Amino acid sequence: MLLLIQPHAYTLETLPEAAWRRRAAAHTERIRALLAPGFVPATPPPLTKYGTPSARMRGSEDGWRALSTTHPVYNFLEEYYHIRGAKGTRKLARFSAGPSVTLQGATAADLVGSGGVLPSRGATVDARGVTFDAAAAHAAAHAADATPYLWYRDVLAATGAAEPVLSCYGLHEWAMQYWPEGAQKPPSAVYQAHMRLRVPREVINQVVERRGVRCTHVDALRFFAPAAGELNALGASLRREEQLELEQPGPHLHPNPIIPYPHPTPYTWLGLALHRV
Secondary structure, eight states: OBOOOOOOOOOOEEEOHHHHHHHHHHHHHHHHHHHGGGBOOOOOOOBOTTSSBOSTTOOOSSSOOOBOSSSHHHHHHHHTTOOOHHHHHHHHTOOOOOSEEEEETOOGGGBGGGTOSBOSTTEEEETTEEEEEHHHHTTTOBGGGGHHHHHHHHHHHHHHHSOOOOOOTTTHHHHHTOOOTTSOOOGGGGTTTTSOOSSOHHHHHHHHHHHOBOOOOHHHHTTSOHHHHTTBTTOSOOOGGGHHHHOOOSSSOTHHHHTTTTOOGGGGGSOHHHHTO
């Protein structure tokens, strides 16, 4: 079935070349500054049988590197969000100006497939520059293509309208590591198993048992230790459809880190201002 889109009236914005290149460069440098402390050291490329550096495996010449396997934060980006190798960190530096914009002076060489920083998905190249027009790109889309957009729209709207829960204190993270003697291993144990906990397991268990958990986030419950589920005030399991009822704008804003994760498709159409929220 085709989804016949009747878009709201909108104006295709035009960004002068100097403006968008300045914004793109600022975004790239911001990402580089955030990730560079976690880059693994550069290694020399392997040599071919002729004793010359391998062009195929010479690594990243633009300074992007894989993330550290020993730093807890950078390694978590790699293990959980699959930001792997120089390709993964470089991907975060892609620039998105929004859903309806023409970037003057941009060419095919500015697209990621040619080594640039602009996403290729949804891009139209012509004499004016590169245009990203979400409505035009989806004018004849199948209904299923709209699913991630509609879902995140509804999640964000419901979150903004809900009353915040200020008493969860981020203990869902502790519940993911709750593992009393004789209990089943928590699903989260697959992540960073090579690192030792910074808080003793006994302390984690005591805090979770003493305070209980008030977690409203569906995706967090998926990683709860089975023994911790029954200590959650909202129950041991939450269904995906309940997310629209339970998400809330408390101190740990759940939708923010997961928007680009399960469905990366909307990334092209989200401006960087939203990504930085």
